Amino acid sequence: MKKIKLIFTGLGYNNRFQAYTKIYNSNNKLIYEGKTYNGELELCLKKNNCYRLEAISKDEIIDIWFYVNKTRKCYLFKFRRSIIENNPITFLLTDYYYSNLPIEKGELILWQK
């Protein structure tokens, strides 16, 4: 058995939302159920094994398999908050050489990584 930490992002400012989590082994048996604390939870799992994570936060679900290897101690999972939760975001585009001179017309193209 090995102690690992699961870290969740997208839980809001200062992780004000929590995630309710369940972890199943490769035989689909529930082996852990609990709530994150400050966006994290720690538990002991067997090394070199696959597990399924089911995590729910504010109507968003993560349902994913992950593998616990011999060396890694932290595993990161991201919640993508609903766009309804975000206020409109303002983008300001100005001239690099003429400080604060607004660009009259153009486009910014954003690609999710």
Added chain:
Amino acid sequence: MAKIVNITNGTGTAQLINDTYTVEANVNGFDNTTIDPNSVTIDQVTNSYNFTIAANGTLTLHVTEEGTAGGTPIVGATFIRTDSTGTEYGNAITTDSNGDAVFNNVPFAATNAPVIYYKQTASDGDHEFDSNVQNTTMTTNTSTVEIQNQVGATRTINLTDANYSNLPIETAELTLTN
């Protein structure tokens, strides 16, 4: 999947989920590879994100008495870039001994080039100038605009005796400082 943010007069808005994004620019007249930053992380707390972009053109303002390429150069005339309303941006430029002042890093494009606004803030002290906002566009990476600063108009100065009305003073000097 790409999210396009339309920019008008320096500002655009969009609704985006919290995540990290690669940023590309499509701005006519500017070097799109200079978009800075080229990556942004949208988070729960921040609702405004600033970017800059650069251009590579060179605009020369050639100032002469006659407003022609071969005219008498005006040295020491100053100009500054503005927006359409006259708000000033960047550092002022000054004409050299050839009458040339240069704005570097200005936008240009073969079609639909962005408008470049500027205004003259001073001449050399002996010539008149137009202080209104001017504008031009550049279709190539270098361009010259001819600007006229006319000699000040001839004025008549009268000096008479304060106690003998209209009695002219025969010889004197008046020094006028602006």
